[in-house]
Amino acid sequence: MDIISLHNYTRDIIQQAASKIRASFQQTMQIETKADVNDLVTNIDKETEQFIIEKIRQFDSSHRIFGEEGMSAETFENLDGIVWIVDPIDGTMNFIRQQRNFTISIGIYENGIGKLGYIYDVVRDELYYAIEGQGAYVNDERLSPLENLPLDEAIIGINASWVVENKRINYKKTGQLVRKVRGTRSYGSATIEAMLVATGRLDAYMSMRLSPWDIAASAIIAKEVGACFTTLKGQPINLLTQDTFIIANKSIQQEILDDYIELYD
Ligand code: 2AM
Numbered sequence: 001m002d003i004i005s006l007h008n009y010t011r012d013i014i015q016q017a018a019s020k021i022r023a024s025f026q027q028t029m030q031i032e033t034k035a036d037v038n039d040l041v042t043n044i045d046k047e048t049e050q051f052i053i054e055k056i057r058q059f060d061s062s063h064r065i066f067g068e069e070g071m072s073a074e075t076f077e078n079l080d081g082i083v084w085i086v087d088p089i090d091g092t093m094n095f096i097r098q099q100r101n102f103t104i105s106i107g108i109y110e111n112g113i114g115k116l117g118y119i120y121d122v123v124r125d126e127l128y129y130a131i132e133g134q135g136a137y138v139n140d141e142r143l144s145p146l147e148n149l150p151l152d153e154a155i156i157g158i159n160a161s162w163v164v165e166n167k168r169i170n171y172k173k174t175g176q177l178v179r180k181v182r183g184t185r186s187y188g189s190a191t192i193e194a195m196l197v198a199t200g201r202l203d204a205y206m207s208m209r210l211s212p213w214d215i216a217a218s219a220i221i222a223k224e225v226g227a228c229f230t231t232l233k234g235q236p237i238n239l240l241t242q243d244t245f246i247i248a249n250k251s252i253q254q255e256i257l258d259d260y261i262e263l264y265d
């Protein structure tokens, strides 16, 4: 695999897809629900995924493609070969309601190893990317390795649903975490929150349920800056299933998992 020509080609795909998304702001979009009433998808999510798939197939039709909206109609049972994991719009609710705080996210894996990761914040015009072993960048500026900090100076990305009574997690313990840290934030896009961690603007982000396309690109970028990336049980992430997850500065990750996270299942 010629990594540099693939890199240049992918950047080009992302810029073209982003132009189409920007143009869509002028049009009325069609909004549908998926698994539940708050799980939204628009025609722009689907059209963007379809566009990206066509471009990948033009580049090399042997590459496999998995996207959130299922437009490639491929099965997703292993990571053999070259696999593109695509989230055409991460943060669809933000896209619909705010026209900001959403990204295009693409991770390229070879036999399960992350090679190239891209997260493009369309409205801020910020492209985060990483090439395996060659560092992570935002718009060609190299990201620095993360510095250690104590938990009581951390800002963490956590959703309000973690601190109200629920069946999945001991919310009293997460409440103690909220009291312990310096501040909390919630942005509604897993990739934006992961990139805030990768740039040291946030020190952890956690989610109760994310899918492979929510984390495939972030995992590649996170590795290059030394951020920890695991499930809430501290296990390595599995890109074939939905799971819980946390990305964090490595100086606070274990303390959060050991002292503040108790999953029921
Ligand atoms: P999406 O916008 O691509 O669906 C929202 O808090 C974050 O969680 C987004 O990154 C969103 O990705 C993701 N997410 C994963 N599963 C979701 C679901 N069932 N409903 C809404 N957002 C979901």
Ligand code: CA
Pocket (backbone or CB within 6 Å): 039, 040, 041, 068, 092
């Ligand atoms: Ca979705």
Ligand code: CA
Pocket (backbone or CB within 6 Å): 087, 089, 090, 091, 190, 213, 214
């Ligand atoms: Ca997503």
Ligand code: CA
Pocket (backbone or CB within 6 Å): 045, 068, 087, 088, 089, 090, 091, 092
């Ligand atoms: Ca999506």
